Amino acid sequence: MTIPAPSPYRITAVRVLHSEWHKFRSLRSTWVTLLSASALVLGTGVTMGATYTPGGGDADIDTVVLVLVLYGTLLGQLCITVLGILVTAGEYSTGLIRASLIAVPGRVPVLWAKAAVFTAAAFTSLFATALLTFLAAQLLLRGTDQKAGLTDPGILGAIAGNSAGITLLGLIALGLGALLRSVPGSIGAFIGGVLVLPEVLGMLPYDAVESALAYFPTQAAGALGSATPFPGAAAAGPALLALCLWAAVSLGAAAVLLRRRDA
Template sequence: MTAATAPTPYRITPRRVLRSEWHKLRSLRSTWITLLSAAALVLGIGLVMGGTYTSGGGDSDIDPVVLVLYGSQLGQMCLAVLGILVTAGEYSTGMIRASLTVVPRRLPVLWAKAAVFTVAVLTSMSVTGLITFLAAQLFLRDTDQATGLTDPGVLGAIAGNAAGITLLGLIALGLGATLRSVPGSIGAYIGGVLILPEVLGVLPYDAVDSALKYFPTQAAGVLGSATPLPDAASTGSALLALGLWAGASVAAGAVLLRRRDA
């Protein structure tokens, strides 16, 4: 008789870890609530800005893409919360123990979380930004803010706005992995990313003003503008700075994930 063939052991591969994290992300109600809330805020505020705009008013000097995507400032808060829930949320429910038991090397779990979060947010915000811009232009076509997708810098600003929101969300995801607390991570994000630059901005030092150009929210603002902003970093420098902030945040979470118990 032929000996029974031993079953092939289950192998942990990057593809399987990605698939697992994608399934977790899309199966959570909080994912859809935050994504739809962010999209609704961007679209709703964009339509209000387009519908209430009048030529020659106080908003006439605002960049046309910044004007219609003004809701991104609120939308990115929703997506920052989503980034925190992706990592810190698993510690609050205890799910992280199961994840790390299945993937004992640990770091692939964090990389997969960051990857699926990036794809989900970048895709949704790119589509939302494009729809919002086109819808708002229906109201703006007879004003001095009438702009087309083919005008210089417009498509780049829409894509840059989505990239900026995504990278800000990755900063939040890294904070969640580092602090392992949803309330603590939200507080750290609000205090460190949103409030701290405003506090530092009142200091009368040129060095502080120069450094603030490369802080996360300021860099994200540069990416979402179709025209160069005065006294701001270049688009390439802003993208690099924001990428480094996001990378540093996720890297801090990775270091502590390796060193601390779940």
């Protein structure tokens, strides 16, 4: 009886990352959603800069919020969260997840690799888009009361915080996709639980509820993307910590169930 030679290939974190990066960049949906998010943020930001009227209703708005967050980013955020869901739930819909888990019997490294690849790609794309949008809009806002530069206090931090906030929202969606294993179900859960539920809770006349809502995902992400603090919003540090904890809970629950359930 011939004993087969041991395989020269070992499962390593780098190889799992490389595999997930290859899958991520080879899907058309990846580029469609990333480019859609960039186009929405850039297009809305430039439009706001081109149509801004000094002394109008937008004169007292934070310049970073005006061109990046309040309008275009809200639309781009939806694209990024859908992408996060597709990264995990999309594999269950096609059945590719079975091959991934057979190749990596430990299972959990697959989830961490997906999260790492998504985080790097989403943050890089969002930060580059936000930076370009800010600079393009400022060319149009030159000479107005909304003129600002990257070296002004809080500007670069708000641009980076905006990108980090949306990326972390996408990670929460990625975890939901792994938990529910359904693209439509995960999108519905994200819209209902992350976007709609805080608005419903905000109608309750309790100070404790209002204080807690400042640390819910979308509210915390909004606080990160402003050069000047909103009234009643969380500070940037606690808001970032809250978002990281929400993402950790989502991914942690997904990791536990990934080990316990069949593919």
